[in-house]
Amino acid sequence: MSQREGLRADSSHFTLDGVPIQILGGSIHYFRVPRACWRDRLLKLKACGLNTLATYVPWNLHEPVKGMYRFEDQLDLEEYISLAAALDLWVILRPGPYICAELDLGGLPSWLLRDKNMKLRTTYPGFTAAVNSYFDKLIPIVTPLQFSRGGPIIAVQVENEYGSYAKDEHYLTFVKEALMSRGVTELLLTSDNRDGLKCGGVEGVLQTINLQKLSYGAIQYLADMQPQKPLLVMEYWCGWFDVWGEPHHIFSAQDMIAAVKELMDRGISFNLYMFHGGSSFGFTSGAVDFGSYKPQVNSYDYDAPLTESGDYTTKYHLLRDLLGSYQSKLPQLPAVQGRKVYEPVVFSQHMSFWESLRCTDMPFKSNDPVNMENLSVNHNSGQSYGYTLYETSIYRGGALHSRNHVRDKALVFIDKHLIGILDYRTQETAVPHSERERILGLLVENCGRVNFGPALNEQRKGLVGDITLNHTPLKKFTMYSLDMTPNFINRLQSLKWKSTDEKPLYPAFFRGSMAVDGQPRDTFVKLPGWSKGVVFVNGQNLGRHWSVGPQNTLYLPASWLKSGDNQVIVFEEHRAGGKMHFAENPQHCKTIDVSRQPFCTLS
Template sequence: MSNLSISGDQFLLDGQPFRLLSGALHYFRIVPEYWRDRMLKLKACGLNTVETYIPWNLHEPEEGRFYFEGLADIEAFVRLAGELGLHVILRPSPFICAEWEFGGLPAWLLADDNMQLRCDYKPYLSKVDAYFDELLPRLRPLLSTQGGPVLALQVENEYGSYGTDKAYLNYLKEGMIARGMDVLLFTSDGAEDRMLQGGMIDGVFATVNFGSRAKESFAKLREYQPTGPLVCMEFWNGWFDRWMKPHQTRPAAEVEETLDEMLALDASVNFYMFHGGTNFGFMNGANLFDEYEPLVTSYDYDTLLDESGRPTDKFYAARKIIEKYVDLPPLELPPGIESRAYGKVRMTECAPLFTQLDALSHPVRRSCPEPMEKLGQAYGFILYSTKITGPSSGRELILQEVRDRALIFANGAYIGTVERWNPKGIPLEVPAEGLQIDILVENMGRINYGPQLRDPKGITCGVRLGYQFLHDWTIRSLPLTDLTGLTFVPDGDCDERLEPVFYRGSLHVDEPADTFLRLDGWGKGQAFINGFNLGRYWDKGPTKTLYVPAPLLREGGNDIIVFELHGVKEPVVSFVDQPDFG
């Protein structure tokens, strides 16, 4: 049984001086078969600790239904770290940010219009309590005080960037203590006055997050916490990508310089990230400051291991600096994971969306459009349909507060796209016999950081023709969690359709290896392999490929489904052996 304590300005582990050298690995962004590989590489870099967030929305996708299997098996992840001789830092706070959908909060919270988030609001706290009652007893046997590898837990995440509610922070702290979390509790905030003032609480160890200027950041922490070890809980050595923006990179030399500066101050550090991984499915987050900016599927982060787990220049640069301060054994990496280019695959079958609605959803009737959360839906797409009476001329169809991107069809013909960041009206001429309107809305990721955290999806206010609201809607939830009911026809029946279509093909594999799905000539949509949702693609970039880990493949035939929103001239995809970040 180990115990991490604080003596003066240093950590003690079992009474001996100890420096946390940690790296972030998110179990939920890595297929479980690769957890060991990533941890061994973390250890080979000279790190002694692995850190991970715990996303509430992964573990309680529907209220009262808890999930801890596969990608969500946090207990197996922590036990594996311990078996490999690594310590663990867990961040189980209700909110995690992490560029993850809704910052880890479950979408079903937004079904209540009155719900207040991240504050001392009893209905919210009751939901947190129910989650903690399920999660924390699972973590208790893994704590170092119980013989496990977990040394510390985070109370809340960068709360000072969001609010000032000390009663809320103390409620979380006391809730953790009451449930037996008897290891070091900590907060992490940016190294600014307002952030530390808002995020720190009495009796909880404070850490700071930054990417450069270590001396200045630690000096600011010292103003608020005069003694104790210096800890950078998030050393931002790379950054994340957003759709329609350039690929983000940071030179290894800058990372090397800042790391050296920290270690020279006898500080502890957690690399955020050590290995980023992938936002599989619909789980990317979004930012909203001047405009809504959704994140891409890849969470490569330009960090020490790339998206597929290969060491980068930053890995070797970081190890070189760590060796200045710690005696390390010779570098020994686990066997490399092969990647292969399987070549082109023609999608031989298709299923137009509007012919498959009954296989994918059940219609509900509402007077007004309602957002996903009101219908019990978290992710994916939602379809709103109504009939407009005619004649009508000279007016525009207005989607009031659409979130986030809508394709509009009149009598089955595509007539335009409305985007949250470009909320234009669509001119609409309605003939005397009226017009059928279908609006397919895509949730491109809930906001994960900042004051605009509340982010319901779909049509969140209403639809107007000119100044007149339209009523009597049929709504279909399309989370795309089960595509087994689709009925496919030969792909020639869907040639150049300007409507959403599911395309299906088969990839033959003699021996599974990592690969990257490339969708040149395709517009925007989702890709699935053997029923697993790989994530979003979009020709606007910056990313041009989707990572396919080998464990998702099988020997022989592999079922590929691509849900294309805008149509494709030639339904051919390719599997290459290298990623492309544009």
């Protein structure tokens, strides 16, 4: 059999195997969708009239510990791409190494920051060596899946939105050659918003654009930059992400359909970002910082055509009707998977956070506080996520000042009793006076590393410098790593738990049982009256709960449940509100319509 000719961009339209095509794409990230749901979501993408799947590849999840790689189970990229092929979908692969994606550190592994001189997204030798090692593992997995070799991958993206960063004029060439030297032969492309197009290109690579509104002449600007080249909107933002403490974002279905119709009529290829957002489970969500730090929520619903739990929306049906008018026949709609509102969970037991320290690894001791990434845990890869406890002895009271070295939020304790909170806005708290020796504790939470913008290199977490008591730096710290991995949660089971008849000492873990009769169904968890913490079901970290909103529920997939009793553990920092409740649909606080807002420049 002769080799197929891959995607070509030699004229004003794309050709694939010599035939003109229009790319009608949708983004679905395998790492944000439970593996049991992959097929359902891809079938719904195809049934909507789309022909291409786009996905990022998160380095931080595939190499969570330096030199230890994960490409199985939820992270089985080969199986995900093969499933797309089986459903007759093309694939645009976006392997980074940086991907943004509203993931912690933009998908870069935090252990890179152990190098105090690290310069991310540049040709700094420490960064390029790490990229080369990662690509040595990743790229051989995907090269057999390229279109010219019988697979579905028709294009591969070179990094992501580098024009908005542009710290090193040689960097994109390095990434391009790193891909090609390992056997990537399909069409290469870059992706930038309009402001980044000027600095985001590299010779021999097609440029594409990201946008939400077709005004401002952005597409014409791209066309003028690349005469006689096909146009691709790599990210048409049909929604937006949320940050804690601000409104939930929505985007008008009518505005989206009008934009897609214009793209169709002009023969412009596009990829909907997101077609289905899913969830940033656990501690994987990132943050933004354009003058003030704002952590992102766990839901990545994105107001997409498919909801966080895979339901059809008005956007989906309008989009399907529109795309169906350009095609002879669309596949049948897959059935909707029902959800269930389970009986509330009663928490019968609790354990003080201080007791849980017995389940941590050996504490780390140092004269000065050490940032999370440089703690000597996890095969010298440091701590990536969760909380770190810093303890030291004090002999007086006075003014405790963080000097803005808390990343990102610290609960301050004296002899295990909460006396204050330090964060970016509050950098000083009063310590009661006493001349006897007391233990000062700071439980510092990584709320998410920034995933976009110039602050990437400054995303070390925990205590990143001295804190002072009456202007004198504190010394002789003992540090405990609380990354709250499944192994840690399992170790908690062996400890003695107290009855909830006894008053808990906060922070605390609460344990209860969720009853599931028959076949499990998807549901949403809600914790009215609770304050802030983390939810675990059968050892799986659903993500943060936080009363500031806008996310008031956490998605719990059916595939993470079993018939019978399911164990629920909630870590709560301040106040337990009683039972855990369930809802059929997600719930949010106040919403804001971004289609009525000024042009967005992020992605």
